[in-house]
Amino acid sequence: MSPRGYVLEESDLLPLSLGAALLGTGGGGNPYVGMLRARELLRKGASVEILPLEAVHDDDVIGSVGGIGAPVVSVEKIKQGQECLRALRGVEEAMNVRVSALISAEVGGSNSIEPILTAAYAGLPVVDGDGMGRAFPEIQMSTFFIYGLDPSPGAIADDKGNVVVFKKVVDMFWLERFARHIAVDMGAAAGFATAPMKGAYVKRVAVPGTLTQALEIGGTILDARARRHNVVERLLAKTGATLFFTGKVADVRRELRGGFAMGEAMLTGVGDHAGSQARVAIQNENLVLWVDGTPAVMVPDLIMNLELETGEPITTEMLRYGQQLAVIGIPAHDLIKTPEALKIVGPAAFGYPELTFAPLGAPSDVRASAEGC
Amino acid sequence: MMRIGIDVGGTNTDAVVMDGTKVLAGVKEATTPDVMSGVVSALKSVLAASGLKPEAIDVVMIGTTHFTNAVVQRRDLAQTAAVRLGLPATASLPPMVDWPEDLRSAIGNHAYLAHGGHEFDGRVISPLDEAELIGIAADIKAKGIRSVAVTSVFSPVNTEFEAQAGAIFEKALPGAHVTLSSDIGRIGLLERENAAVMNACLRDLSKLVIDAFRDALDACGVKARFFLTQNDGTLMDAAYAERFPVLTFASGPTNSIRGAAFLSGVAEAIVVDIGGTTSDVGALHKGFPRQATVAVEVGGVRTNFRMPDVFSFGLGGGSLVVDGPGGIKVGPTSVGYKLTKEALVFGGETLTTTDIVVAAGRAYLGDHKRVANLDKSLIVRTEAKIADMLETAVERSRLSPEPLPVIVVGGGSILVHDRIAGLEIVKPHHFAVANAVGAAIAQVSGEVDRVYSLTSLSRADAIGDAQQKATAVAVAAGARAETIEVVDVEDVPLAYLPGNATRVRVKVVGDLHVA
Numbered sequence: 001m002s003p004r005g006y007v008l009e010e011s012d013l014l015p016l017s018l019g020a021a022l023l024g025t026g027g028g029g030n031p032y033v034g035m036l037r038a039r040e041l042l043r044k045g046a047s048v049e050i051l052p053l054e055a056v057h058d059d060d061v062i063g064s065v066g067g068i069g070a071p072v073v074s075v076e077k078i079k080q081g082q083e084c085l086r087a088l089r090g091v092e093e094a095m096n097v098r099v100s101a102l103i104s105a106e107v108g109g110s111n112s113i114e115p116i117l118t119a120a121y122a123g124l125p126v127v128d129g130d131g132m133g134r135a136f137p138e139i140q141m142s143t144f145f146i147y148g149l150d151p152s153p154g155a156i157a158d159d160k161g162n163v164v165v166f167k168k169v170v171d172m173f174w175l176e177r178f179a180r181h182i183a184v185d186m187g188a189a190a191g192f193a194t195a196p197m198k199g200a201y202v203k204r205v206a207v208p209g210t211l212t213q214a215l216e217i218g219g220t221i222l223d224a225r226a227r228r229h230n231v232v233e234r235l236l237a238k239t240g241a242t243l244f245f246t247g248k249v250a251d252v253r254r255e256l257r258g259g260f261a262m263g264e265a266m267l268t269g270v271g272d273h274a275g276s277q278a279r280v281a282i283q284n285e286n287l288v289l290w291v292d293g294t295p296a297v298m299v300p301d302l303i304m305n306l307e308l309e310t311g312e313p314i315t316t317e318m319l320r321y322g323q324q325l326a327v328i329g330i331p332a333h334d335l336i337k338t339p340e341a342l343k344i345v346g347p348a349a350f351g352y353p354e355l356t357f358a359p360l361g362a363p364s365d366v367r368a369s370a371e372g373c
Numbered sequence: 374m375m376r377i378g379i380d381v382g383g384t385n386t387d388a389v390v391m392d393g394t395k396v397l398a399g400v401k402e403a404t405t406p407d408v409m410s411g412v413v414s415a416l417k418s419v420l421a422a423s424g425l426k427p428e429a430i431d432v433v434m435i436g437t438t439h440f441t442n443a444v445v446q447r448r449d450l451a452q453t454a455a456v457r458l459g460l461p462a463t464a465s466l467p468p469m470v471d472w473p474e475d476l477r478s479a480i481g482n483h484a485y486l487a488h489g490g491h492e493f494d495g496r497v498i499s500p501l502d503e504a505e506l507i508g509i510a511a512d513i514k515a516k517g518i519r520s521v522a523v524t525s526v527f528s529p530v531n532t533e534f535e536a537q538a539g540a541i542f543e544k545a546l547p548g549a550h551v552t553l554s555s556d557i558g559r560i561g562l563l564e565r566e567n568a569a570v571m572n573a574c575l576r577d578l579s580k581l582v583i584d585a586f587r588d589a590l591d592a593c594g595v596k597a598r599f600f601l602t603q604n605d606g607t608l609m610d611a612a613y614a615e616r617f618p619v620l621t622f623a624s625g626p627t628n629s630i631r632g633a634a635f636l637s638g639v640a641e642a643i644v645v646d647i648g649g650t651t652s653d654v655g656a657l658h659k660g661f662p663r664q665a666t667v668a669v670e671v672g673g674v675r676t677n678f679r680m681p682d683v684f685s686f687g688l689g690g691g692s693l694v695v696d697g698p699g700g701i702k703v704g705p706t707s708v709g710y711k712l713t714k715e716a717l718v719f720g721g722e723t724l725t726t727t728d729i730v731v732a733a734g735r736a737y738l739g740d741h742k743r744v745a746n747l748d749k750s751l752i753v754r755t756e757a758k759i760a761d762m763l764e765t766a767v768e769r770s771r772l773s774p775e776p777l778p779v780i781v782v783g784g785g786s787i788l789v790h791d792r793i794a795g796l797e798i799v800k801p802h803h804f805a806v807a808n809a810v811g812a813a814i815a816q817v818s819g820e821v822d823r824v825y826s827l828t829s830l831s832r833a834d835a836i837g838d839a840q841q842k843a844t845a846v847a848v849a850a851g852a853r854a855e856t857i858e859v860v861d862v863e864d865v866p867l868a869y870l871p872g873n874a875t876r877v878r879v880k881v882v883g884d885l886h887v888a
Contacts, residue, residue, distance in 0.1 A: 037465050
């Protein structure tokens with residue numbers, strides 16, 4: 001990879017948003033709106049450089065911004081535009097620093113694009129990497145916080161001009177709690193900035209290359225469609241993902257609780273999986289896939305639903321009765337699977353203490369039987 | 374019950390008379406620029422062919438691509454003001470931001486952002502500013518615009534601001550057509566707004582077209598109830614259709630796929646509908662068109678309608694054939710409804726796909742002597758090109774390597790005489806008028822969209838209640854109760870409202886009651 005990085009082109013936005021939607025593992029918000037916003041900014045002359053992680057200097061100051069709220073809201077209450085920029089300015093003022101680049105905390109879904117938008121407004125580059133390698137529903141679930149970033153200060157901004165700075169929070173859970181509460185008060189579509197980080201720290205804990213990974217995944221989907229290849233097969237080949245289930249959505253239950261879309265989807269097997277049933281637990285993202293009652297893939301490994309024929313990533317809010325889906329799994333990055341990380345993003349952290357994380361690529365007996373069906 | 378199904382396409386107007394499930398007669402006439410005379414002549418011919426008197430007809434169902442084509446071809450569209458209520462939110466993406474430039478220009482690119490809108494939980498984003506809206510109305514008036522689309526953030530949850538703004542515009546702009554987004558679409562601001570703006574820009578045209586249909590029925594002495602078909606293959610009455618022309622989008626492909634299923638008795642197939650200008654290819658699954666799950670674009674504009682997953686390409690019976698340096702080029706330009714004047718076999722000067730098929734001796738139309746001297750290699754190469762175009766389109770719609778049959782319907786079916794992509798071809802009886810049959814067998818729907826408190830009611834009970842109410846609506850609209858099927862269930866929880874409020878939307882369809 002060139003240490004100089006590359007300038008994002010308008011033609012990159014569609015594959016980037018498509019790949020980011022897939023890495024959203026069902027959540028992370030719809031990147032379509034963010035893609036349009038980025039397109040508007042690029043068309044008005046903005047330019048954003050994507051910097052490889054190794055091009056970051058140890059004493060650089062790296063900011064991280066993203067949207068916070070509910071995915072179902074983000075497609076309806078579209079942003080004023082500079083929510084994240086106002087939040088960034090909030091933490092910069094509180095720490096008396098100016099950031100020299102931005103990084104996404106969450107490459108999955110719309111938060112892959114939010115830092116790009118803020119970078120376009122502020123004239124900053126964006127680092128090629130993120131803090132999750134996927135999407136997670138809460139702020140503390142990024143490698144930035146898992147590996148010890150001081151959660152103070154944080155800032156949240158709305159469409160109306162309100163900016164709330166969290167001057168001192170004793171840990172990242174308080175930051176998440178306060179921010180979530182205020183995000184709901186702000187209409188569940190706010191901009192958020194966490195404490196700027198030293199370049200050396202970002203280089204150590206960020207999941208590298210994930211913006212480019214999203215671009216390449218999106219490019220593969222578009223290329224497979226253009227050549228009328230089987231999109232799911234091409235994706236499996238490109239990403240090393242495993243196909244766990246093909247089925248039809250038989251029911252979707254969901255409710256909005258505390259700003260999160262909680263629920264589950266029931267699938268009835270088709271094709272090679274005819275006669276089998278699958279269940280996907282959702283908290284914004286896909287958390288656990290059970291096939292015939294046996295857990296087959298679980299968080300933090302990536303569980304992705306694709307429309308069987310088109311390979312379109314199906315987010316949890318797009319799930320509808322009758323859709324035919326392929327459910328695929330990809331192993332999470334090693335930084336997400338350490339004992340420290342699993343405390344924050346393992347099955348127990350999502351309310352499944354009975355499940356012991358069995359990573360993809362290291363098959364347990366349970367996994368072997370699940371794969372066999 | 375005697376019914377007439379009419380399909381008004383860009384090239385042909387087809388009509389069938391059906392007695393229950395039996396097709397008594399089917400005819401195909403050229404679509405005329407004024408729409409009405411083509412419908413009149415199709416009605417007259419089909420009545421004559423069936424031997425029935427106009428008074429014997431109980432109901433008429435019309436499918437039309439007129440409104441889709443107007444948007445696709447950017448013609449007859451009214452200058453339209455797109456007013457969005459939501460500031461300061463939503464400012465990052467103005468109305469019509471994801472539209473193709475030519476369509477946006479065709480309706481004037483009049484986008485207005487105003488205060489208003491609701492939060493997801495029903496709170497107000499900012500209060501409606503009457504003075505601001507009166508100012509916008511004055512600007513709209515000064516520009517001579519008569520169509521307005523109003524879209525407020527979270528209007529599917531609370532319609533109040535759209536209704537208030539609509540009343541302000543109706544008062545300030547007497548005679549203007551105002552479309553409220555909450556009457557058309559669901560949550561998803563840009564897609565709902567797109568549908569509302571497209572609807573608004575079609576309102577002048579919809580009055581003309583619906584009046585033309587009404588006049589055509591009068592002129593033929595048909596005093597029957599009169600419906601238009603919607604994108605999901607169900608019916609809406611004429612007055613409703615005039616207010617919501619956008620709901621007819623994609624009804625053509627839906628009708629031809631449903632008609633193909635009905636005529637062939639096949640439930641799993643690929644359907645190829647070849648018209649005069651374009652061909653539509655879709656998949657038939659359990660007798661219904663396979664729905665697209667991704668956002669469907671109409672004329673390059675993203676909407677959130679539930680539509681059949683149909684691939685259209687420029688091949689039809691009127692497609693121009695040009696032998697150029699790059700080889701044979703077929704379409705997308707077509708002589709369209711002028712086929713019977715401009716094609717060689719009809720005495721014209723333009724080489725079309727129909728001429729090639731006649732020259733190859735595969736169809737008997739017009740005067741075959743006029744194409745007797747066509748170069749043999751031109752005929753062979755054009756037929757190969759057509760076969761190649763069809764194969765590509767059919768392969769795109771196949772879901773699996775399973776050898777499904779291909780049902781070929783539509784007036785341009787004469788272009789097909791051999792297997793497509795190695796698949797067996799079915800050309801059902803009355804194949805040329807399958808879309809009119811699809812219109813005639815269109816069903817009646819009932820929809821309920823309301824908020825339930827789930828404190829004393831379970832989710833299943835709420836959905837069950839909505840289903841019961843939707844069934845009652847469908848039966849009142851003329852559906853036979855025992856044929857009612859649920860086609861769409863959606864429940865969206867409205868968080869942070871007292872009483873665990875959930876919005877439930879249920880749609881059912883049933884067959885039109887046949888006396």
